[in-house]
Amino acid sequence: MSILSLSPLAAEPGLEMFGKDVWWIVLIKALLIFVFLVLLTLFNIWWERRVVARMQHRIGPNVNGPFGLLQSLADGVKLALKEDLIPKAADKVVFLLAPVIAATTAFVTFSVIPFGPEVTMFGERTPLQLTDMPVAVLFVMAIASIGIYGIVLGGWASGSTYALLGGLRSSAQMISYEVAMGLSLVAVFLYAGSLSTSEIVAAQDDLWFGLILMPSFVIYMISMVGETNRAPFDLPEAEGELVGGFHTEYSSLKFALFFLGEYINMATVSALATTLFLGGWHAPFWIDSLYAGFNEGYWPVLWFVGKVLFFVFLFIWLRGSLPRMRYDQFMALGWKYLIPISLAWIVAVGTIRAISVQGGIDRDNLLIGMGILAVLFIALMFFGEAPVEESAEVEERPSNFPTPPMPAGGPVRGAAAPLTFDVDNQKVEA
Template sequence: MSTNLGAFGNDVWWIIGIKTLLVFVILVLLTLFNIWWERRVVARMQHRIGPNVHGPFGLLQSLADGVKLAFKEDLIPKAADKVVFVLAPVIVVVPAFVTFSVIPFGPEVTLFGERTPLQLTDMPVAVLFVMAIASIGIYGIVLGGWSSGSTYSLLGGLRSSAQMISYEVAMGLALVAVFMYAGSMSTSEIVAAQDDLWFGAALIPSFIIYTIAMVGETNRAPFDLPEAEGELVGGFHTEYSSLKFALFFLAEYINMATVSALATTLFLGGWHAPFWIDEVWAGANEGYWPVLWFFGKVLFFIFMFIWLRGSLPRLRYDQFMAFGWKRLIPISLGWIVIVATFRVARNEGAFDGGNQTFWLVTAGLVVAAFLLSLLIPEKKADEAPAAVNVPRPGGYPVPQMPAGGAVRGAAAPLVFRTDVHTSDAGVRNG
């Protein structure tokens, strides 16, 4: 069952209000659940118990933490630009909610006697709308880091802006192949185009690139470099506390749900039943059942976020940026050329749809194998052992200089003398 754009914009005002309220409530509840789920899964990976006191299985732990944050003292640094400091969390969290307005949760249903699609709205450029609104959140992070009056916050904000912009480029290029294959940028029409074959199978390189880029876009581990505690204390939100910090926290988890919902919509058939259950069950894609399929796929991606956080160490910043600009973006451009070539060949009658899908999937597997090979660390050649400094009589050796760090014409390595006494009797100068 497909939904065309003519079905949107005709709802009565109270149906629009109900759907808006439902989207808001679902995102808030999903955030509370995801925080609890992440703690439980990571605890299981690390052989810990995790939250288990507040509510059954600890389900109310996230709510307790939210109440605790709300009652904490709200501090504003003296050096902060107070207006921008307060507005920055709002600029981050509002786009996080708005982007869900074009995500399809299901087909047309009857809601309180009114026939309406399970989607707040749609437009011919819905995916570009999501990308544009999501990019606004970058301003909130940068302004939050700048307005704090802290060097660590400023560095975290600058890191975040460079990281999110660079990986938005790779993400956008990964979606170009989807637009060409589906022939539309409308989310509901892209879902309808995947009735027979999901784009995650037909466009494997785009799926892999988007999956990598969405982790970098949301600043999640192992790409959580703007919040690297080892170097930046807490990154752009170091100086934030109470509800303003809670808004940054809320925006991060909603953005996780947003990119997961977009991946589900563009690559995993959206609300269509998985594993083609609809072939044996005629009602699998009717009524409210598609909502279950949709959120099942979304939670699959969120589980991937959690799994990565519990498994991989944080990358080095230069490695992360080089991978985005020197690997993902060139491969995305090359893959777009391949997909465009297949589409032109089909339009010219070179082969039918079945042959096109076969050869496109084959080419996609080759490109995907090359892309995944770049993730395998290179094995360094065995290096000759460095010569050990032999200390002079009465001296101690010093560590070797880094490779390539020797200066032309440099003198022999320094050693600390032990034959010079200080003013304190019996104490030697080390």
């Protein structure tokens, strides 16, 4: 018997399947998740540099290893060998603890992400998921909220104004967009009838929630970019305003932990989007119809990783194409648009769901109603504000800024003052 054998029939993991693994299987699965996340981070760094270089007509990393694949590893070794500095004004204990919090919480969130169905591993039957719980999605949101403490404490403990402002921005950003993200998931809970990640994946066996709950999907994708502090929402790290943001004073391995936490968080929200909206580890329905075995054994891991990489590519695409937003525009997007639209969408989904359960409308009409609401959502999102019509004649308005009194006979206010030069001891005006 092979060490890793495919199961003849793929069983949908339920909550009753968890908590029965022997201790060494749990350790192996935890180690595999750790290795997967580290390798995925190294690949994502290389992939981002290559894709952005392609968009900007550059070459990107292509020297270390085939196609430059070892460039991320070389950068990590170089970063680890750099001098480790701690500012004199820093709170040393909190300064050292902050990047550890940011990195460890990023790893913990993957413990409830389903990678595949039940398989045979080293002769033991086990689901391709470390664990699950009735409130698994809330567990992910809670751990992500704890992770923000690493950024806030890192900015506060650095003893730098720029780092402190970066930490405050990050906390405000998390509060704003985690509310919108949580509201976007309510429709998924209503439709799946569960908060367990494995049961939500099982509920999408026939049709993905990303298709029938399109507004929730769009709001989640916008919120996950803001939640991970990625461009165009990377305001806590705005180098034009805050130097380097919350990690301005960090170097060597402590900076590497922040960097690692950011990329793992990017993978976490991508994996959560895959689980909640794109059927999780299920094969795309047009492929599943060709061969049912694609949803059995270890094949689903391939579909899961492919969907995660699709969302990671969206992150890279946005970074290479969109400029950074202004902070007031960023907050207005979250509080004035995403949260109100999420609340209206929850009411609509709850109403349509209740009517369909009572037999008032069938599934086809439900989908039609969802499509109409999706169109209204897009219209409100992009055409909510009417353009301001400018008059043909622009009236001159007095400046509100205080100006010093001009000397008698001086130039008219608003006109450019003449420049005076000394040429051969003679005053010349230009």
